[in-house]
Amino acid sequence: MSQSFTPIGQEMPGLDQWDVRHMSQSFTLDGAEVPFTPGQSILEAARNAGIYIPHLCWHPDFPAHGSCKLCVVKVNGRHVSSCATPAAAGIEVKSNSPEIREERKVLLQMLFVEGNHFCPSCEKSGGCELQAQAYDHEIMTPHYTLFYPDRPVDASHPDLLLDFNRCIFCELCVRASRDVDGKSVFALSERGIHKHLVVSSESGRLADTDIDPSDKAANICPVGVILHKRQGFTVPYGQRAYDETPISEQGLPNKETV
Amino acid sequence: MMNAVVKPPRPKLRVATTSLAGCFGCHMSILDIDERLIDLLELVEFDRSPLTDIKHCGPCDIGIIEGGICNSENVHVLREFRANCKTLIAIGACAVNGGLPAQRNHLDLQEILLEIYQAGPVIDLDHARIPDDPELPLPLDKVHPIHEIVRIDYFIPGCPPSGDAIWTFLTELIAGRTPSLPYSQLHFD
Known part of the structure; x- marks a missing residue:
């Protein structure tokens, strides 16, 4: 054709x-x-x-x-x-273009100051899409005043850990759980600066949902919010997804890593 | 590498370094540039730094700050550096975004101190109290990255940034170019 x-x-x-x-x-x-x-x-x-x-x-x-x-x-x-x-x-x-790249940089910096993104202690570091985008946009500083929001973690589930500190509200887990898994385990609550990820159970704890570690929702988080327990730091420094190759060079259809 | 650095015809640049709310890991990483330290000393001389033990910063070309701001003394030192250094560099995750010490920011300061010094597993509960010697700088209620206190010219992220990243950055800066790191040397962890 x-x-x-x-x-x-x-x-x-x-x-x-x-x-x-x-x-x-x-x-x-x-x-x-x-x-x-x-x-x-x-x-x-x-x-x-x-x-x-x-x-x-x-x-x-x-x-x-x-x-x-x-x-x-x-x-x-x-x-x-x-x-x-x-x-x-x-x-x-x-x-x-320089103008658009700069705008993306600002958007990324705002994501970094809005949450608690401490890469050195994050299991997702090296494989995190937010971090990879920041590398690709040569972000050396968050630039703005950091919010340091208080977002307690949810470690109730035997196999999954929720660290809300890193949530960027992409709603991929919300969409995956609702549209693929058919469970609607996650949702976003409230609006504006108060917006946050919640778990749809009576107690609000992940342990009280029917989420399974093999669910799409448990494996789609682009950052370090939804983590599988006992699997942290298994890939050595230097061999992680974005250690050597920028996300822009592996994010196309025939090179999709996820 | 030795041949890459040409002796400067000009006077050596003065460089000051300090660690605020940091762990000195970034200073260890500065030492990790290894034998290139000898090349670096052809280009710079150190003012206030843990390497010289000079206590106060004089007029300098480059100031390198490790660590964020967690107490009143940190604020004074940082302002002294800003007042004396033409170019100020934040080095490492803690200087850039508060880092690990800033993970106390969602907790109440008094509760933390009570937990550590009075309620925690201390040796002698009868005499346990929060340290209050007037020599001790007062902790701030929150840990801040240094760009929230003074203007910072350059940032080198990493925990710590590698010796290679520090070498790349400093040599580019000293050569009069705008420093940037290659992809392999830019890390947040």
Whole structure:
């Protein structure tokens, strides 16, 4: 099937009208031509074309969430979440520009000051997507005043540990538990600065839910909130997911690590 | 490596270092640049530092701060460094975001002190009390990263940053370039 750019509606030998309509549209991303099928988001089309746009709350198995805003791009002068913005023919998208990179840096720094992200004592360090994004964006300092919120851990479950200090509210566990596991173990409660992850049991403890360590929700956290007990620090320093290779070089469809 | 450093025609830069609410691990990492310390001493001389035991910081080109701010003395020392150093560098996780000491921030200070000195497994419960010698600096209710107290010019994260990262950073800075770390040397842990 031809991937070349063809004006909509123009007939091509060997392609039916559906192909022409659905595979021949494109937009530009940092000057490169990116083909897309209608319904795809800018982020998905870019991934298929081998271009990585940084993201945290987006996951290939789930619909766009649009909460972390890390996948922000500039489309015809406006800043939008590329995971939640449909690709459209002819639009000009800027992603790897100094302006957008700086905006992503600020978003990451705000995530770092909002929670308690003490990497040296975190089991997820080296395999954490927030940390990996920070490395990739050359973040040397959180820059802002740290919040140091009080978020007690939940160690009630025999096999799983919840350390809420590191939660970035991506809702991947919420979505996985509800849409894949069919258990709705997790939810976000309250709003704004009071927003926090809660466990849907009478006691509020994870031990009193029917979550299983093999559930999707127990294995999808991009940071160090949902951890499997007795497995911490098993991968040696230097061999962890993002020790040597940036997340931007392993986050594309054929290189997905998770 | 020895050949990479050319003797400077200019006077040596003065460098001061200190550890505030840190564990001296970052200073150990400075020593981890190993024999390159000899190359470094061709370029710099040390002012106040645990290496020289000079007690107060004089006018310096570069100040290196390990550790966050956990007591009143830390604040004074940090301000002395800022007043005297043209360029101030935060080194290590504790200086950058408070680090391990800041994990007490969600706890009440008095409760912590009582737990440690009066309720904890102390040897002599009858004479146990919170240390109150006037020489002791008062602890702050929260531990802060140093950028919340004074302006910081550069940050080197890591717990500790590797000797290689410190070497890269310092040599780039001394050479007059804006320092940056290669991916393999940038770590938060």
